[in-house]
Amino acid sequence: MSGTAHKSSEEKSSKQVKPAELSGGDSKATLEELDTVTIRFAGDSGDGMQLTGTQFTNTSAIIGNDIATFPDFPAEIRAPAGSLPGVSGFQINFSSHDVRTPGDVPNVLVAMNPAALKVHLHDLEKNGILILNTDAFTEVNLKKASYKSNPLKDGTLSSYRLFEVPITALNGEALKDLPLSKKEMDRCKNFFALGLMYWMYSRTMDPTLKWIESKFGKKPDIAEANRRALKAGYNFGETTEMFSHHFNVPQAKLTPGTYRQVTGNQALALGLVAGAQFARKSLIYCSYPITPASDILHDLSALKNFDVKTIQAEDEIAAIGAAIGASFGGQLGVTGTSGPGLALKSEALGLAVMAELPLVVVNVQRAGPSTGMPTKTEQADLLQAMFGRNGECPLAILAPATPSECFFYAIESLRIATKYMCPVILLTDGFLANGAEPWAIPDIETFKKFEIKHLVDANNFQPYQRDDKTLARPWVMPGTKGLEHRIGGLEKQDITGNVSYDPENHEKMTKLRASKIERITQEIGDTVISGKSSGKVLVVGWGNTYGAITTAVERLQKEGKSVSSIHLRHLNPFPKDLEKIFSSFEKILVPEINMGQLRMLLRSKYLVDAIGYNKVQGQPMKISEVKKAIEELL
Amino acid sequence: MSAQLNLSREDFVSDQEVRWCPGCGDYAILATVQRVVPKLNIPRENFVFISGIGCSSRFPYYMNTYGFHTIHGRAMTISTGLAVSRPDLSIWVITGDGDALSIGGNHFIHCMRRNVNLNVLMFNNRIYGLTKGQYSPTSEVGKKTKSTPYGSVEQPVNAISLAMASEATFIARSFDVHTNHLGGVIQRAAEHKGMSFVEVYQNCNIFNDGAFKDITERSVRDDRVLELEHGKPMLFGAEKKKGICFENGVPRVVKIGENGVTEKDIAVHDETGENPAIAYMLSRLDYPEFPVPMGIFRNVLRPTYGEIVNEQVESVKAQKGKGDLRKLLRGTDTWEVK
Structure with a gap:
């Protein structure tokens, strides 16, 4: 190319x-x-x-x-x-x-x-x-x-x-x-x-x-x-x-349709608006200005006629606090930030996990640690998203692979957050956020509306009674007569939600919170393998490396090499077919713009000898770099 | 006003056992709130009590309403989001001097200036109780505590002055042992539309016992407390013969009948004054030089945050029409691929 x-x-x-x-x-x-x-x-x-x-x-x-x-x-x-x-x-x-x-x-x-x-x-x-x-x-x-x-x-x-x-x-x-x-x-x-x-x-x-x-x-x-x-x-x-x-340079032969250009941040803002409409809810986006996430706040603040309310909070913690408050009130609370801001939001994320309220946290990653290189890209917040909180504190993590995918995964994160009553971290990065691509504008009629139910029946109401399929607790809106109850960050007694220091209850609740997140695998389709479903090398990527990995793999496939790739959009929980896919390849290569964070997760969960190709220069990965890394394994 | 709901104190008592230390000032505040809220004629399900962390923050568990016991210092942030998403609710923040002024100090300022429609009750016991006795941002200089064995070296913050500087629209102070006064202030706070901030002097009988007794003991109270009443001269003392006057803008305690002072010389309290300067000056009065003012320092009206946010949404809708998602996705420049 x-x-x-x-x-x-x-x-x-x-x-x-x-x-x-x-x-x-x-x-x-x-x-x-x-x-x-x-x-x-x-x-x-x-x-x-x-x-x-x-x-x-x-x-x-x-x-x-x-x-x-x-x-x-x-x-x-x-x-x-x-x-x-x-x-x-x-x-x-x-x-x-x-x-x-x-x-x-x-x-x-x-x-x-x-x-x-x-x-x-x-x-x-x-x-x-x-x-x-x-x-x-x-x-x-x-x-x-x-x-x-x-x-x-x-x-x-x-x-x-x-x-x-x-x-x-x-x-x-x-x-x-x-x-x-x-x-x-x-x-x-x-x-x-x-x-x-x-x-x-x-x-x-x-x-x-x-x-x-x-x-x-x-x-x-x-x-x-x-x-x-x-x-x-x-x-x-x-x-x-x-x-x-x-x-x-003549016209490209793209799939027929109506196209526009879109950046990741634009697509993400549009996705949040669309998701809120599918949920028939107000979107309440609370954020503190931070590069490279601020454009989402700018875009959304102009869309008030879509029932979007934006709060530019006094700090990152206030932003997530307000989003949690909005969700507690029965609307869609969303907060957006970049890595340092996510660090500040950690404690409040734990509250959302404990209180089991829907919440979406957008993290447009940038090069760290600390202030790092604010305008440069990196994928080094995966482990922060996964583990960066006190206690056993699981939540869902999604990661779009292209600018336009930010639209779909913004919707999906709202859907999962409301269906499973949990926080979802949506990981994008500076490269996706500011990069643009043509986008075949989707037909909104083809999207399913969300089925959000707020409990109103006071009979046998228990704040931590769970849905059999999702393990979600009921989402009760304040103002509902007869369902007055208290929630909070202290450990909850199973079912009643009363404060509990009972040792066995704490273990049970810890496991329940983990199982609930694990149940999200129900929402994930079969993993798409680019190339043959078995072979010598499987390249596993996530996020913005999609273009470089897929193109490098296609070129090698044309050269007759035994290489395939998968690109993960669900990082917690992982799709359930990964173990089977991994077992069909001799070697697994994980290119990332970090020091090997997905690789660490895959190695620990699947006991596979995943090999990393890691670049941390604040720059996107090149096709030639990925190609060379694969060739070294062939 | 809608039909009388006939709610009583019992309707607001939850099934949870109250677990503050016996003798804690919080009991009196809880009882007072449970006595006042039924009078507001608001359906019970529309009340939400939100707290941070600390002894006071257990409060929501004891109210049979919606409640959210959140994390340290952040109750006002969560309440802000709730107030924007649900302007129909009566939202109360229960916080303490550490929760509101130390870890939550930033949110305190911004929540006040936004005029979020909340009733913030800050229990000030001048100590960290739940962590067992460290000095707080309102502890006096020289205060000996577990973390200041040689005395605190820090200038305390004055919550009323801070609220004033932060543009709160309703600012008041009361104290735990005078439940009639407290009840009256809380009721006025609840009736105020916008940010209502009430500082409640509260005794922690375990870690800071008697912190306010020089002011609040019944035997000395008349001389050491100035009860502010709108439109009335600032008089105090058992005989109401002492008063506050301003000479060249400086407050002074005077006695009626001495040096030719008559009641006309006593300053009249105006809680609605446009200029907050006098209210601010009152917030600086402290024992022993002055009586401690209790009551409503300031009570002005400004549109509330939730109102403005929601009005802006409605006005943009009226101007541009309800958003059309299909058009929005198309953006301004599109092209067809056939």
Whole structure:
């Protein structure tokens, strides 16, 4: 896929299309068709690279490519301009076929300054396209990027197809008669770069022009400046003789349907809203701002007409407390956070386990420990989710594998929490949260409504009487006459729920709470095996490694290798067929962006000699890395 | 008002054996609450008592209503969520000086400023009782306890001042041994819409016996307690001859008949004053320089948190129409694949 598809024209046989047929313009460049391209935009964190990447993504999605994205930005909102820590990147992989990762190796790097070049050049494929804003290669900026000599002149870039574009000057020229300051004009230069890339990859400018109108409609000068910058970049590509080729990536053959682009956080927020509607309940989302989970709070706070109430609490503990209070009141209490916040919520999670109330806790994982690397991804909170509380304190853990799956697992977590009267931790991560993909919009009619019953019959009522099938206790809404009762964090007597220090009762209740969570296996379908159901190597993954693992495994299968994969979405309890699946393979490989947390759980539960492939760099896993790890076991 | 429910104290007594130490001030507070709540004409099933951790926090088990004995310091967070999800309920928070002001101090501030519609009864015994006698955030400087054998070196916090600074809309103080006064204050707190904070001086006869006896003993009470009454001059003493006046904004104790002081010179209590400055000043009065004010310091109206949150939902619905999930999932940019 990426990394192989976008070779220079000399070595790639590709369909040649006359430029006039597509662009109708004056371009002398040859139009070449490609099936997959990975572009990385990089610049200062104030350069608007995330916006540039998002616009390119939207447009590519709308014209029908399959896409996967990887925004990679610093935690500093505005690190010193031109500095290495201030570099912000956005990678997009767009294709005429199915893509599951943002691409291992960029084919194109657009670098807006020397720091961006320095940080990202080593990732660019050899002979890849390198577009530089030469205006930013001043002595001061070179120094800030720790360049001892100018890379434009010292041969550093000789193994790339370098295009030196004075972006700042060309942009300034296009905007010169507008009543704007130089600073305001310069702020548009990202759209010049975007326009150039639109020309180079034969994209329409319409979606971005529409966006400019909706965003800056009330500031006509700014709108005009952005429009001009975009068009100037596009026209520069078309008229300059710098480029001998430009490219087209045709529509992907996706399953028919209506599509939109969605990130993991967006999908998760939508899933919570949908789940609450299926449950015929108000959603009460309580959260404290934390990267990378805050977008869920932002999205939900705008959806009040969907009966969504949001509470921005004073801290993480208050957020989960309020969510528990909402659930106690008979509505759907949900709290969202990232790793450090989950740590703060531990005690209250124990209360929800003890009180046996429904609760969903979203943990958008980030690189830890402590503050760690807030904007970087990691999967290192699995054991925290599993064990990070005092006492024997089991709860359900779900983990979507792709941005769009966040929608389905948000619904599923609400369903399980209300059906089993237990907390559910939904583990996503920064990569899923901010990464985007096309999403075939599901038909909501195909979803089952939840069957939530609140007990109202006062006959023989006992607060801890359990349902035979789920072991759930009744969910009684305060305000129900005759069912007044008290619950709390002290150990409960079986059935009555009265406070009890009886030794045997405590053991019985401990086991009951565990059995209830174990019963959730009833909700889990058969595990899907990608590939044959027996063989040499089974790759077991969870969460955001799905794309890299599945693609690596498919490539090896095409090479005739005996490898299959499964991807777990239920991490507690596990699906019941895992033991049988494991016994059909000689070796088990567990790639994770942590030091081996799922591997530890699998080894202890199934006594299998699972082997880890572990990467903790705050970066998503690459296809090539997983492929190599598998090859070592074959 | 709906039809009379004719509830009585017995309706609010649960089947659980009360397990506070014999002689604890909590008994009197429990009995007073059980005496007051039937008068509110609220169906029993609409009462919820929520507590944190500590001796006082056992309270919900003894009330035959809905109850939730939660975790240390967090009762106000859980109550906030409940108040938003169920504005129809009468929610009571039972907490202590450690629970509310120490581990729960952050929630105290934010719950007050949000004006969540709760009745918060904070039992202040100036000691940690359940953990067997460590100093609390309201213990006085120099207090010798198990964890301060040489005396506490910390400045205590004044709960009424803190509530005032945190923008609570109803702030009052009473004490366990004067159940008539306590009952009156609790009833007014319950009737107030919004955050009602009541500090109750409560004697812990095991770990801090007599903490308030210099003020609350019947023999000295008249001279050392100032009962605040809205619209009335701040008089105290058995003969009501002593009073508080403000000279250049500074409070002073004066005697009627001495130095030409007449009743007209005595400051009149206004619990509804827009400016909280005088109420704040009253919160600083303390024995022995001054009598300790009891009663309602402040009583103002502001929309409650639950109301505003729910009104915003309704107004957005009215503005945008009820949310259409199908449209929401489509978002703004879609494309068709055929």
